[in-house]
Amino acid sequence: TTLLYTIKFEIAMASGSPPQPPTLHRGWVVKQINSGDTIVLKGRPRGGPPPERTIILSHITAPKLGRRPIGADEATVDEPYAWESREFLRKLLIGKEVSFIVEYVIPASGRECALVYIGTGDDSVCVNELMVKEGWATTRSNASKNEEVAKYELWQIEAQTSGTGLHNEENRAGAIRNVVWSHEDPRMVFDELKGTPLKAVVESVRDGGTLRLMIVPSMQYITLMLTGIRCPSFKPDGGAEDFADEAKYAVESRLLNKDIEIQLEGTSGGGAGGNARNQNFVGSVVKPGNISLFLLKEGLAKCVDWSMKLLTTDPEQYRSAMRQAKADRKRLWKNFEGPVCTVPKDQKEFSGKVTEVVNGEVVVIKVGGAYKRVTLSSIRQPRPAEGTDPGPPSKALYEVPYLFEAREFLRKRLIGKKVNVTVDYVRPAANGYPERVCASVFLGNQNLQEAIVSKGLATVAWHKQDDDERAANYDALLLAQEKAKKNKVGLHATGEPPIHKVADLAGNAAKSKQFLPFLQRIGRLHAVVEFVASGSRVRVYIPRDTCLATFLLSGISCPRAARPSIKGMPAVTAEPYGEEALEFIKDHIMHREVEIEVESCDKAGNFIGYLFVEDRNMSVELVKEGLATVHFTAERGKYFDLLSRVEAEAKSARKRLWKDYVETAEVKEETSEQTDSNITESVPALTEVVVTHIENCSKMWVQRCKDGAALVSLMNQMRADLISEPPLPGSYTPRTGDLCAAVFSEDNNWYRARVLKVHRNEDLVEVLYIDFGNKASVPSSKLASLAHQYTTVPGAASECQLAFIIPPEDEEWIPDSMRELQSMLSNKLVLNVVSKTGGVDQVSLSSNGNDVATHLLSSGLVEFEKQKNRNRYGSLMSQYETAMNEARKNRRNRFQYGDFTSDDAVEFGYSK
Numbered sequence: 001t002t003l004l005y006t007i008k009f010e011i012a013m014a015s016g017s018p019p020q021p022p023t024l025h026r027g028w029v030v031k032q033i034n035s036g037d038t039i040v041l042k043g044r045p046r047g048g049p050p051p052e053r054t055i056i057l058s059h060i061t062a063p064k065l066g067r068r069p070i071g072a073d074e075a076t077v078d079e080p081y082a083w084e085s086r087e088f089l090r091k092l093l094i095g096k097e098v099s100f101i102v103e104y105v106i107p108a109s110g111r112e113c114a115l116v117y118i119g120t121g122d123d124s125v126c127v128n129e130l131m132v133k134e135g136w137a138t139t140r141s142n143a144s145k146n147e148e149v150a151k152y153e154l155w156q157i158e159a160q161t162s163g164t165g166l167h168n169e170e171n172r173a174g175a176i177r178n179v180v181w182s183h184e185d186p187r188m189v190f191d192e193l194k195g196t197p198l199k200a201v202v203e204s205v206r207d208g209g210t211l212r213l214m215i216v217p218s219m220q221y222i223t224l225m226l227t228g229i230r231c232p233s234f235k236p237d238g239g240a241e242d243f244a245d246e247a248k249y250a251v252e253s254r255l256l257n258k259d260i261e262i263q264l265e266g267t268s269g270g271g272a273g274g275n276a277r278n279q280n281f282v283g284s285v286v287k288p289g290n291i292s293l294f295l296l297k298e299g300l301a302k303c304v305d306w307s308m309k310l311l312t313t314d315p316e317q318y319r320s321a322m323r324q325a326k327a328d329r330k331r332l333w334k335n336f337e338g339p340v341c342t343v344p345k346d347q348k349e350f351s352g353k354v355t356e357v358v359n360g361e362v363v364v365i366k367v368g369g370a371y372k373r374v375t376l377s378s379i380r381q382p383r384p385a386e387g388t389d390p391g392p393p394s395k396a397l398y399e400v401p402y403l404f405e406a407r408e409f410l411r412k413r414l415i416g417k418k419v420n421v422t423v424d425y426v427r428p429a430a431n432g433y434p435e436r437v438c439a440s441v442f443l444g445n446q447n448l449q450e451a452i453v454s455k456g457l458a459t460v461a462w463h464k465q466d467d468d469e470r471a472a473n474y475d476a477l478l479l480a481q482e483k484a485k486k487n488k489v490g491l492h493a494t495g496e497p498p499i500h501k502v503a504d505l506a507g508n509a510a511k512s513k514q515f516l517p518f519l520q521r522i523g524r525l526h527a528v529v530e531f532v533a534s535g536s537r538v539r540v541y542i543p544r545d546t547c548l549a550t551f552l553l554s555g556i557s558c559p560r561a562a563r564p565s566i567k568g569m570p571a572v573t574a575e576p577y578g579e580e581a582l583e584f585i586k587d588h589i590m591h592r593e594v595e596i597e598v599e600s601c602d603k604a605g606n607f608i609g610y611l612f613v614e615d616r617n618m619s620v621e622l623v624k625e626g627l628a629t630v631h632f633t634a635e636r637g638k639y640f641d642l643l644s645r646v647e648a649e650a651k652s653a654r655k656r657l658w659k660d661y662v663e664t665a666e667v668k669e670e671t672s673e674q675t676d677s678n679i680t681e682s683v684p685a686l687t688e689v690v691v692t693h694i695e696n697c698s699k700m701w702v703q704r705c706k707d708g709a710a711l712v713s714l715m716n717q718m719r720a721d722l723i724s725e726p727p728l729p730g731s732y733t734p735r736t737g738d739l740c741a742a743v744f745s746e747d748n749n750w751y752r753a754r755v756l757k758v759h760r761n762e763d764l765v766e767v768l769y770i771d772f773g774n775k776a777s778v779p780s781s782k783l784a785s786l787a788h789q790y791t792t793v794p795g796a797a798s799e800c801q802l803a804f805i806i807p808p809e810d811e812e813w814i815p816d817s818m819r820e821l822q823s824m825l826s827n828k829l830v831l832n833v834v835s836k837t838g839g840v841d842q843v844s845l846s847s848n849g850n851d852v853a854t855h856l857l858s859s860g861l862v863e864f865e866k867q868k869n870r871n872r873y874g875s876l877m878s879q880y881e882t883a884m885n886e887a888r889k890n891r892r893n894r895f896q897y898g899d900f901t902s903d904d905a906v907e908f909g910y911s912k
Contacts, residue, residue, distance in 0.1 A: 036062025135165020456490020701773025
């Protein structure tokens with residue numbers, strides 16, 4: 001080298017120009033190795049990406065690497081040992097500081113040829129010389145012959161002699177790479193390589209989020225998009241997005257031409273049905289470190305949802321890194337203004353008991369004494385199909401596919417359970433909707449959003465790319481949704497969605513009364529409380545009959561809660577303790593599985609009875625807490641004693657309604673009760689019965705309890721015979737008076753019946769069901785002949801009439817009288833035959849020791865007909881007379897305006 005510059009100095013002096021001493025450039029770092037004789041250097045950065053210089057190693061040449069196909073240009077093939085030569089130089093220099101002396105510049109291209117040195121002082125090594133000595137480069141054939149070039153030729157001869165490097169002729173055929181530059185089906189390649197850490201060399205960096213790699217040793221060239229992030233990119237017109245250069249430089253300085261390890265996690269296109277031009281793979285850099293996290297932390301990248309779900313590592317660390325960059329307002333986030341959170345920090349996390357599951361995405365949680373309405377963040381419950389109107393929420397719950405299943409999924413898991421809540425964001429009030437607190441809800445360690453999404457009963461809500469108002473586990477939700485789609489469950493199933501045909505009995509008195517006998521016979525019935533209107537009025541769903549009904553708690557009088565103005569109706573203020581009663585009952589029964597005992601039905605079609613939660617009678621519980629009083633109608637029920645006892649306890653404790661109660665001594669009035677001295681009591685013949693059908697306030701049909709088992713056996717056998725040998729339609733010709741089998745429309749079962757009348761023109765037959773006493777008009781196709789064994793057994797239902805009772809003739813009082821009668825006849829009764837008139841038994845009925853007729857008389861709902869021979873009926877006549885006098889005295893119901901019977905005197909044409 002000294003000789004070379006001596007010659008240059010002599011030539012310069014001879015030409016008359018002053019000699020230029022050689023300049024040694026220091027402090028440059030090797031950025032990239034293009035081949036065995038060409039390198040790219042970078043200087044020190046000053047306020048931006050550093051300057052770069054491409055240097056050709058002077059005096060030497062190395063084998064040329066093949067090039068990938070670009071546009072119409074086809075790929076070229078490596079020269080022998082080109083890859084090995086480049087790799088030797090790459091591993092020697094990449095990322096290291098070097099110094100160099102430019103010897104000359106190629107005039108045509110302006111490229112600099114230089115001597116490059118690695119190390120300092122005595123340890124300095126000339127890279128040009130080393131490449132020739134190691135056999136990875138040869139002397140340039142067009143180099144000027146001088147002493148310096150002669151040294152290179154001598155080192156080359158030594159390398160050739162020893163067969164070093166590219167001079168190894170034995171392996172020359174295998175020293176040419178077979179590079180796979182493109183893939184026809186990237187998805188197939190991914191399926192082969194996924195889950196396996198792959199070693200690669202970074203050949204170039206397109207932008208901060210896209211690398212071009214050579215996978216070794218398989219020599220597959222791929223474009224890798226970093227999973228879960230997007231960096232600012234460069235535009236086709238040469239422009240660039242903000243911070244694109246900084247992001248690219250950050251990646252190049254850390255990874256370019258370095259050995260890395262990657263994990264493939266998906267593809268972004270290509271293959272069958274994909275974009276043939278887009279053959280990018282999606283993956284993460286595992287070693288030497290996660291470059292994606294670095295870019296996010298430095299504000300040089302953003303998270304992208306579509307590929308976050310492909311991550312094999314925890315995506316939350318990506319979100320956390322981006323949130324921190326936003327908080328620090330780094331680079332891309334320099335103008336970031338975070339959302340305004342209206343939730344105080346001490347209320348971001350809380351625990352409470354779930355008291356209501358409103359639908360598939362909203363729950364109500366009781367925290368201390370307050371109720372918080374919480375929306376599950378970042379999920380959407382099933383919605384109605386576009387263009388359809390499912391009606392109000394109470395109807396939509398059953399009409400919208402999978403909405404009922406979604407609500408039930410949450411209800412069965414959450415109601416009455418303690419949950420932990422973390423508020424993710426708050427949606428302000430807009431478009432008529434109130435402010436919504438959106439949170440993640442946990443039952444133990446289970447995240448409820450993930451659970452319901454994985455079952456296909458909810459979908460993940462779409463958020464704008466930079467929208468931080470989303471669930472903290474948003475990426476886990478996306479994975480759960482992909483799992484549900486893969487398993488084809490719920491909303492993602494290919495079959496028809498489940499259909500729920502629910503009959504709404506609320507307000508439909510006729511339909512409710514049709515259901516009433518069946519509900520009474522069943523006893524306790526499973527139901528789900530859908531809504532609580534007040535302390536004693538609820539709406540229930542009965543799964544057995546797939547119907548909705550309004551249910552009133554029997555035996556109590558409960559203060560009314562406040563009611564807002566609805567559809568022009570004035571608002572109603574709450575009665576004292578009405579709101580407390582409502583809160584108490586909601587806490588105990590809302591959306592819980594309960595049991596109901598239906599006693600009767602009022603004129604509006606509302607069922608009346610008792611409701612039980614875990615065998616606790618809620619009528620009793622309300623009275624016990626001083627939130628209700630015992631109603632006089634409870635006297636005829638089987639829970640009267642219990643209700644009276646707990647009411648006495650509430651009075652003693654001065655609870656709520658009884659806080660101002662003052663106990664007084666009861667004064668027993670002495671009355672001169674008129675009795676019949678000649679009455680003789682006889683021992684009646686008592687029979688246990690159940691009422692199966694009521695015609696009016698005095699006429700009904702009963703079954704003897706002791707016949708129940710035999711009747712059930714008979715019915716089962718008859719139905720089994722008809723099912724095994726179904727009758728042909730039209731094979732039976734009905735005649736008046738015949739016994740036959742008839743289908744009852746309400747439950748579609750066969751029953752024994754007697755033909756009362758045949759309507760030939762309408763093809764309808766009027767029948768009497770002899771085991772129950774009700775009548776119906778049935779199509780002849782729903783009739784069948786009975787086998788002899790079923791016609792010889794008498795009908796189980798007997799017609800009877802309450803002795804001496806006259807039903808009200810005034811249409812106004814018939815519904816109330818029927819309601820009272822039905823409420824007393826829902827349980828087992830004791831029947832006593834008093835007399836017989838026209839073949840019909842005149843009877844007295846008692847329920848839990850309470851005479852039915854006496855109660856109706858004392859309530860002022862019916863009259864009784866006085867009999868001439870009073871002695872024949874014992875004390876019954878006096879009992880009835882006393883009861884009606886009591887109603888008259890207290891002006892109950894029909895007597896509310898005085899004694900209406902005074903107008904029924906003989907002079908007005910009235911007679912018994």
